[in-house]
Amino acid sequence: MSLAEEYPEQIQKIFAKYPPDRKQSAVMPLLHLAQLGKGFVDRHDLVEIADLCGITETDVAEIVGFYTLYHDKPEGKLRIQVCTDIACALRGADEFLAQLCERLGIRPGETTPDGLVMVEAVMCLAACDKAPMFQVQGPDGISYHENMTVEKTLEFIETARKEVK
Amino acid sequence: MMAHLLLRHRDIPDIGKLDVYRKNGGFEAFKKAVTQMKPQEVIEVVKASGLRGRGGAGFPTGVKWSFVPNNIWPHYVVANADESEPGTFKDREIMESNPFQFLEGVAIAAYAVGANAAYIYLRGEFWPVAAHLDEKIAEMEKAALLGDKLFGTDYSLRIYTHLGAGAYICGEETALLESIEGKRGQPRIRPPFPAVYGLYGKPTVVNNVETLTNVPLIVEKGADWYKSLGTADSAGVKIFSLSGHVKKPGNYELPFGTTFRQLIYEYGGGVLDDRPVKAIMAAGASSAVIVADDKALDTPMDYASVKALGADLGSASVIVINDSVSMDWVINKTIHFFKHESCGKCTPCRDGTYWMLHLIERIERGEEVEANTQLLHTVAKQMQNKCLCPLGEFSTMAVTTAIERFPQDFRG
Numbered sequence: 001m002s003l004a005e006e007y008p009e010q011i012q013k014i015f016a017k018y019p020p021d022r023k024q025s026a027v028m029p030l031l032h033l034a035q036l037g038k039g040f041v042d043r044h045d046l047v048e049i050a051d052l053c054g055i056t057e058t059d060v061a062e063i064v065g066f067y068t069l070y071h072d073k074p075e076g077k078l079r080i081q082v083c084t085d086i087a088c089a090l091r092g093a094d095e096f097l098a099q100l101c102e103r104l105g106i107r108p109g110e111t112t113p114d115g116l117v118m119v120e121a122v123m124c125l126a127a128c129d130k131a132p133m134f135q136v137q138g139p140d141g142i143s144y145h146e147n148m149t150v151e152k153t154l155e156f157i158e159t160a161r162k163e164v165k
Numbered sequence: 166m167m168a169h170l171l172l173r174h175r176d177i178p179d180i181g182k183l184d185v186y187r188k189n190g191g192f193e194a195f196k197k198a199v200t201q202m203k204p205q206e207v208i209e210v211v212k213a214s215g216l217r218g219r220g221g222a223g224f225p226t227g228v229k230w231s232f233v234p235n236n237i238w239p240h241y242v243v244a245n246a247d248e249s250e251p252g253t254f255k256d257r258e259i260m261e262s263n264p265f266q267f268l269e270g271v272a273i274a275a276y277a278v279g280a281n282a283a284y285i286y287l288r289g290e291f292w293p294v295a296a297h298l299d300e301k302i303a304e305m306e307k308a309a310l311l312g313d314k315l316f317g318t319d320y321s322l323r324i325y326t327h328l329g330a331g332a333y334i335c336g337e338e339t340a341l342l343e344s345i346e347g348k349r350g351q352p353r354i355r356p357p358f359p360a361v362y363g364l365y366g367k368p369t370v371v372n373n374v375e376t377l378t379n380v381p382l383i384v385e386k387g388a389d390w391y392k393s394l395g396t397a398d399s400a401g402v403k404i405f406s407l408s409g410h411v412k413k414p415g416n417y418e419l420p421f422g423t424t425f426r427q428l429i430y431e432y433g434g435g436v437l438d439d440r441p442v443k444a445i446m447a448a449g450a451s452s453a454v455i456v457a458d459d460k461a462l463d464t465p466m467d468y469a470s471v472k473a474l475g476a477d478l479g480s481a482s483v484i485v486i487n488d489s490v491s492m493d494w495v496i497n498k499t500i501h502f503f504k505h506e507s508c509g510k511c512t513p514c515r516d517g518t519y520w521m522l523h524l525i526e527r528i529e530r531g532e533e534v535e536a537n538t539q540l541l542h543t544v545a546k547q548m549q550n551k552c553l554c555p556l557g558e559f560s561t562m563a564v565t566t567a568i569e570r571f572p573q574d575f576r577g
Contacts, residue, residue, distance in 0.1 A: 017284075017325040022365055024347035028330055032289070053347065066349040066508075067330035069289040085251040086450055086498040087408040087484050123333065123505055124251040124450075125290055128406065128484075129414035135290055142292040 003048050007033055011052070023053045027063055031070050037139050039079070040071040068122070069137065076111040076118025077164050079137040080153070084121040087128035096132035097121055099150045104157075116164065117157055139164065170402050171378050172418045174262035183304050186265040192310055194384040195272045200316050202384075207277035211380065213388035215400030220245055220336070220373030221448065221479040222555075223468050226380075232360035233278045233368045241369040242275040242283040243345070244377055247329060247336040249288055251502060252449030252482030255404040255416050256374035260287075260294050263378070264301045268324065270377030272311070273384055275322050278370050282323050286341050289330035298326050333506035337554045338371040340508065351510045352554035373480075375404055395421035399467035403481050409446075410437040410487040422470075426462040429485055440487040444571070447471055448479025450499045451559035453566040454492065475566070492567040492574040497525045503560030514557030517548035521564060534577035542568045 004011060010033055018025040027049060034045040041064055050057045064070040082100070084093045101108055101119055111118040127133045130146035134153075138160075145156065169175050179185040186192070198207050212227025233240055244267075248256040259267050275283045287295045302324050305311045313321040332350045334340045339353035342364050363369020379401060383391045392400045399421035405428055408414045412434035419428070425445060429436065436442055445461065446452035453476040455461050464470050471478040486495060504518035524541040528534050545561035552558060568575055 017327070019365065022346070025327075025345055027347040028344070029328060032292075032328060032330070055347070062349060063330075063347070067289070067332050069331035085502055086446075086495060087252045089498055090409040090484070090486065090490070091414075122331075123502055124249055124253075126248045126254045126257055126288070128252055128254050128408035128482075129416070131408075142290055144290075144293075 003030065003034055003045065004052070024055050024059075027053050027055065027060060028067070031060070031063065032141075035070065036141065038074065039077060039137070039139065040074050042072075069142075076116055077139065078117050078157075078160055080117060080119045080134050080157075081122040081125075081137065082119065082134040083123070083125040083127070083131070085124040085128075087124070088131035088133065091131040093132045096148070096150060100153055103150060103154060114161075116161055167420075169418050170382055171259060171266070171375065171404055172263065172416060173266065180263055181261075181265070181301075183265060183301075183308060190385065191265055191381075192269055194381040195269050195276070195310070196316050198273050198276050198384055199318055199320050204277050204279055207273060207384060210388050211277070211383055214383045214391040215388075215395075216376065216379055216383060216391065217399065217468070218373055219375035219379075219403065219480065221250070221451070223478070226372060226376055229360065229372070230274070230278050230370055232358065233370060234361060235279070237361070237368055238279075239282070239367055240278050240280040241364045241367060242271060242278060242280045243338075243341065243364060243369055243371045244271050244283065244285040244374055245336060245338065245341060245371055246285055246287040246291065246294075246374045247333075247341060248291075248374070249333040249336050249506075250449035250451060250480055250482055251499075252408050252446065252484045253406050253480050254408075254482075255406050255480075257291060257294060258416050259374055259378050259404075260291075260298060264298060265305075266381055267374055267378045268298070268301060268305065270380035271324055272322055273380050274370060274372060274377055275324075276320060278368075280370075281321050282325070284345055284364070285324065285326045286335070286345060287326060287328055288335070289328050292328060295326045295328050302326070332508070333502075334508040334554070334556060337556065340554065341371065342369065349508070351508045352556075354553060396465065396467045396469075398469040399478075403466075405466065406480075406482045407433050407485070408482070409485040410440070410442075410489075411435070411485050412437060419466075421467040422465040424463050424465055425457075425483070428466065428483060429462070433485070436485065436487050438487065438489070440489060442485055443488040443490065444486040444492065444495070444567075446484040446486070446563065447481065448477045449482035449484065450502055451479060451555075451562055452476055452484070453562045454486075454495070454570060456570050457486075492571040493525065493528055496564050496567045497529055499563045500525050500560065503556065507556060507560070511552040511554075511557060513548045513551040514560065517544055517557065518560050520544050521560070525564075528575065531577060534575065538568060538575040 014029045082097045133146040216226045217223045335350040340350040344350040359369045442457035445455040504522045545564040
């Protein structure tokens, strides 16, 4: 199904934010919309978004490549993105990431064999006072999980395993 | 302790509800501005208050507004909610818990510079925060605080949120504007500055969230009142984001001039594991590192005093580092960050951060530590003053100062 068929109202709302002759401004919100549910942008999305915004497919692909929250291939349904920058690292974020990966039997950047969880280190998430913390990029968007422990994270994954199929 | 002016939800828990905000004087300042003041008068009050930008650069806000020319239209206001500096986490708390005061600040700024549309640029990770603000904006529209013919005048205003998608560089105002235009977030050559050539090539004021949140109070209570808070050089209050090796990390809203010692020990509960403070980064990862001796700890936190320590206050993101950490590890972290976030436009930054990362990794592996440290210092120095935006410069601040001020941490 095309984006226009799936999200007609949202698309209208997005374009209403910008001057009528500035359709290119909608490219980022449309990419966020395209990632809902499946977690990445495919070729059909690129073509459709380019068409909606009046730009080329290359222009859209450039945006996907530049910004870290856009992905061009399917990985884990849930991307657990652990902040390991200086402020979080001073409060044990590196150890948290290492232990979490060990318990899941993967290395940072890898996905669990069932395709559910991908764990990666990311840059600062502006929650330095609540480390260790991570964000989850999932089917419904993005959520923050702060003051975390490895045990709490594993529980979160177990709950998600039952909900996200 | 004084009641909070910005983090007002800490005193009035439901201030995030429109009726509660209005019962506490909310939107009176916006109404007063639109119905009783000329735009120029609003700019004059903010100028006289001494308010300076809270995003890091510290530029006088009213002066910035006064640069907007009246012969090119339309005008825009953009709130910078890209908050991505390691160590900074204040704007999110404002937007989540005291959203209307921020939105009222956006509205007053828009009126002052003659803008009928304002955008709030939030980093993509603030997805739920953007959804929250969208709800608040809709409530304002319903209450006729946004829309056409506000308060019976001819003034109209709409506020929109725009989500980024993970790029520190978009906190730089011209990269941010490129991003709203649907392009890669790469800085523009300045001049022309955004006040003349901004969003869609039109005059645009870009202000940080915390800066704008101050504005309703200044319009309501006057410039003299605001100036009476803080120090001569730095008027008003500031939210200090305290993180790293402290027992109680968090946001602390305090007058400028509070000392590092007070922040760390009185408010932050002291240093983790009760060890001595070794170093302070006062402006997040972009900081020159401060040697935390008694003189530094007793330094008042205002723009001029921190400058005198050979550092900057920036966005007041105070990262505390105790003596369990070696500074080579610290700059490995900051270099890694800037290497990842360099947008690639300027060669000194793109290649410089790449080589700095290689050199610090060699140092960490113990390979020719002295020679590589010297080379790292040289590369960092050569990057300074050679990039279009401050990112390249920022990436070198901790590197050069850590090597100069903590030489013992760079011996093989």
